[in-house]
Amino acid sequence: MDRVRNEERWKHKPETAAFSLIRLRKLGLQNKNKKMLACLGRKWMRLSTMNLKPTWNFVNAVDASRTIVRGISGGGAETVAKERVDTVVIGAGVVGLAVARELSRRGREVLILEAASSFGTVTSSRNSEVVHAGIYYPPNSLKAKFCVRGRELLYRYCSEYEIPHKKIGKLIVATGSSEIPKLDLLMHLGTQNGVSGLRMLDGFEAMRMEPQLRCVKALLSPESGILDSHSFMLSLVEKSFDFMVYRDNNNLRLQGEAENNHATFSYNTVVLNGHVEEKKMHLFVADTRFSESQCEAEAQLQLIPNLVVNSAGLGAQALAKRFHGLDHRFVPSSHYARGCYFTLSGTKAPPFNKLVYPIPEEGGLGVHVTVDLNGLVKFGPDVEWIECADDTSSFLNKFDYRVNPQRAEKLYPEIRKYYPDLKDGSLEPGYSGIRPKLSGPKQSPADFVIQGEETHGVPGFVNLFGIESPGLTSSLAIAEHIANKLLR
Numbered sequence: 194m195d196r197v198r199n200e201e202r203w204k205h206k207p208e209t210a211a212f213s214l215i216r217l218r219k220l221g222l223q224n225k226n227k228k229m230l231a232c233l234g235r236k237w238m239r240l241s242t243m244n245l246k247p248t249w250n251f252v253n254a255v256d257a258s259r260t261i262v263r264g265i266s267g268g269g270a271e272t273v274a275k276e277r278v279d280t281v282v283i284g285a286g287v288v289g290l291a292v293a294r295e296l297s298r299r300g301r302e303v304l305i306l307e308a309a310s311s312f313g314t315v316t317s318s319r320n321s322e323v324v325h326a327g328i329y330y331p332p333n334s335l336k337a338k339f340c341v342r343g344r345e346l347l348y349r350y351c352s353e354y355e356i357p358h359k360k361i362g363k364l365i366v367a368t369g370s371s372e373i374p375k376l377d378l379l380m381h382l383g384t385q386n387g388v389s390g391l392r393m394l395d396g397f398e399a400m401r402m403e404p405q406l407r408c409v410k411a412l413l414s415p416e417s418g419i420l421d422s423h424s425f426m427l428s429l430v431e432k433s434f435d436f437m438v439y440r441d442n443n444n445l446r447l448q449g450e451a452e453n454n455h456a457t458f459s460y461n462t463v464v465l466n467g468h469v470e471e472k473k474m475h476l477f478v479a480d481t482r483f484s485e486s487q488c489e490a491e492a493q494l495q496l497i498p499n500l501v502v503n504s505a506g507l508g509a510q511a512l513a514k515r516f517h518g519l520d521h522r523f524v525p526s527s528h529y530a531r532g533c534y535f536t537l538s539g540t541k542a543p544p545f546n547k548l549v550y551p552i553p554e555e556g557g558l559g560v561h562v563t564v565d566l567n568g569l570v571k572f573g574p575d576v577e578w579i580e581c582a583d584d585t586s587s588f589l590n591k592f593d594y595r596v597n598p599q600r601a602e603k604l605y606p607e608i609r610k611y612y613p614d615l616k617d618g619s620l621e622p623g624y625s626g627i628r629p630k631l632s633g634p635k636q637s638p639a640d641f642v643i644q645g646e647e648t649h650g651v652p653g654f655v656n657l658f659g660i661e662s663p664g665l666t667s668s669l670a671i672a673e674h675i676a677n678k679l680l681r
Contacts, residue, residue: 273477273495278304280500281476283464283512285312287422288660289504290429291672293456297433299676301500303456305433308463308481308590313426315590316506317665319626321534321563321571324348324358324418325663328365328383328391329553335641337386340663343670344416347425350669354432356425357566363417363548364399366408368610372552373410380412390415405544407613417548421566422665430458464505465492469518474501474654500653500679507629509658511588523649525642525658528633529582530556532574533596534623535604539616543570551611555634558662560607571623572608575600578634579627596622631659643671645678655679 282293285307297303309315324344330336351358367376376393383391392413394402399411433456467476477492505512510527513519537544543564551559556576563571577600579592586592601620608615631639642658649656655675664671 273492275495275497277497278302279498280304280502281306281496281498282502282504283476284504284506284509285309285458285460286315286504286506287313287317287426287429287665287668288506288657288671289502290426290433291668292502292504292675294429294433295669295672295676296500296502296679297456299680301455301680303433304496304498305456305458306462306464306476306478307458307460310460312430312458312460313423316626316629316661317422317426319594319624320422320662320665321561321574322419322422322565322665323363323548323563324360324420325666326363326383326388326391326414326416327386327663328379328388328412328414329558330382330386330663331640332382332385335643336663336667337382339641339667339670339674341387342673343663343667346669346673347420347666348418350428351420351425354428356420356428358418358420359566360416360418361547361564363414363550364394364403364406364408365412365414365550365552366399366406366611367410367552368408370409375552376410376412383412383414388414388416403545403547403549405612405614406549407611419548419563419565433458464512466512466515466517468516469651472652473497473499474516474519474651476501498653501655502675502679503654503656504660506660507590507592507627508588509629509656509660511584513656513658514584515588519649519651519654523644524656525631525639526633527582527584527587528630529579529587529592530628530630531577531579531592531625532557532628533577533600533625534571534573535596535601535620536623537570537572537619538621539619540570543568544612544614545570549611551607556630557628560604562608562612572604572620573623574626575604592627594625594627596625598622628661629659630661641667641671643674643678653679 279302280296282289282296282303282305285293285305289305289307290312293303293305324347325340326344327337327340330340348358348360350356365376365379367373380391380393390413394411394413396409396411399408399413400406461481462478463481465477465479467474469475476496476498477494478496479491479493503509503512507529510524513524514521545562545564548561548563550561553559554576556578557574560572560575565571582592601622604620605615605617631642639659641660642656644656644658646652646654655678657671660671
C-alpha cells in the first residue's frame with residue numbers, strides 16, 4: 194500500500210479535551226489576551242500511524258460561539274488584539290518542522306503556524322522519499338552543502354529515533370554513448386561536493402547488479418537511500434512538544450515529553466500579511482475554517498515575534514509580498530512544475546533493488562524508479578510546467594494535484610530506455626506534487642535562497658525560497674544553518 198497515496202493515513206480524528214489554556218500559561222501570556230489566543234487555541238488531535246505508538250499534537254480549533262475580532266482584509270488595518278511571542282515559524286512542512294525543532298532545542302519558545310489541518314500535507318508528502326547523496330548540484334552551492342550535511346544528519350537522526358529508512362544505493366545510468374559525458378560530469382560534481390563511495394561502472398557491471406536494467410554505463414552512489422517521510426515528520430513534531438497526551442482507560446492524560454522542548458502548533462491558522470514596525474515583523478493571523486477565502490479573511494490576532502521564519506513552501510514568495518516594509522525587490526519570481534508519479538502493477542516482485550535514475554532533464558532529475566519501504570515501485574516524476582499561476586493561487590495552494598492517466602503514455606518510452614521489459618498498461622496513476630522553483634523553462638537551475646537581515650534589512654526575519662529537491666534530505670542542515678544565523 195502506498196503510504197503517500199493513502200489519504201486516510203493523513204486524516205486525523207478530532208478528540209474533545211479542554212486543554213486550550215495549558216500552553217498559554219506556559220507561554221506566560223497576559224490574562225487580557227488569553228481569550229483571544231484561545232480563539233486560535235488548541236484541542237488535541239490524534240495522529241494516525243502505521244507502526245508507531247499513537248501520539249497527540251496541538252491543532253487550532255476556533256469556538257464559533259466566540260466573538261471574532263475584526264481585523265484586516267487584504268492590506269487594510271483595523272485594531273486587533275496584540276500578543277508578543279518569541280519565535281514564529283510559518284509552515285509545518287518538513288523544513289519548517291526541522292527549523293522549529295532546532296530552534297526549540299536551543300531554548301527558543303516556538304509557535305508554528307500552519308494553514309492546513311496538519312503537518313506536511315503539501316510538497317513534503319508528495320515526493321519520492323529519497324535520501325539524496327549530493328551529486329547533482331554545483332560545488333559550494335547551498336543545495337550541495339545542505340544535501341551532503343543534511344544526509345549525514347538525516348541518517349543519524351533516523352538511526353537514533355528508529356525512523357524507517359534504508360540505504361539501498363542508486364544507479365544513475367547512461368543508456369547511450371551520447372550520455373556518457375553527462376555521467377562523467379555528475380561523477381566530477383559529486384566528488385567535488387564530498388560525496389563518498391562514488392564509482393563508475395561499465396554497463397555489464399551495473400546489469401549484473403540489476404539484471405532487468407539496460408545501460409552502457411552507470412554511476413553508483415551507495416550513500417543514496419529511502420525513508421518514511423511521514424514517520425520522520427511525525428518524529429520532528431514529537432521532539433518539539435512541551436507536553437504529550439496519552440490514553441488511559443479511554444481518558445486523556447497529560448504528561449511531560451522526554452526532551453521537553455518548547456514549541457506550540459497552531460493548525461488551520463493562516464498568516465494573512467504583516468508589516469515591519471520598530472525593526473520587527475508584525476504578523477496578522479486568522480483561522481482558515483471560518484472564512485470562505487483565506488486571502489480575504491479578517492485578522493483575529495496580531496503577533497509580534499522576536500524571530501520569524503517564512504517557510505511557507507509553495508506560498509513563500511506570495512506571502513513575502515504581503516509583508517509591508519519588506520523590499521519586494523528581494524522576493525524572487527516563482528515558477529511551478531507539476532510532477533506525476535505512476536505505480537507499477539502486475540509484478541510479483543520489484544524489478545530493481547536499487548534506485549535507478551536516468552540522466553537529469555530540464556526541470557527535474559528524470560523519470561526514475563524508486564522502491565519504497567513497503568516494496569511499492571513508483572516511476573516519476575515527470576515535468577509539467579504550470580503556466581499563469583498567480584500569487585493568489587500559490588498563497589492558497591490552489592493547484593491541481595490530479596494525475597492525468599494519459600501522461601503515462603509519455604513515460605513508457607522514457608522508462609523503457611533503461612527498463613525495456615516494462616509492459617503496456619502496467620503503469621497506474623499514483624499521485625502528484627508541485628515543485629516550488631526559482632527558475633523556469635529553458636533557464637539554468639536555481640539554488641536555494643535563504644534571506645536574512647543582511648539581504649532585506651529586517652532583523653530576526655528569514656525567508657526560505659525555492660526549497661525543492663533536495664529539500665527533504667537537506668531539512669536538518671537548513672534548520673542548523675538558520676538557527677546559527679538567527680542565534681549567533
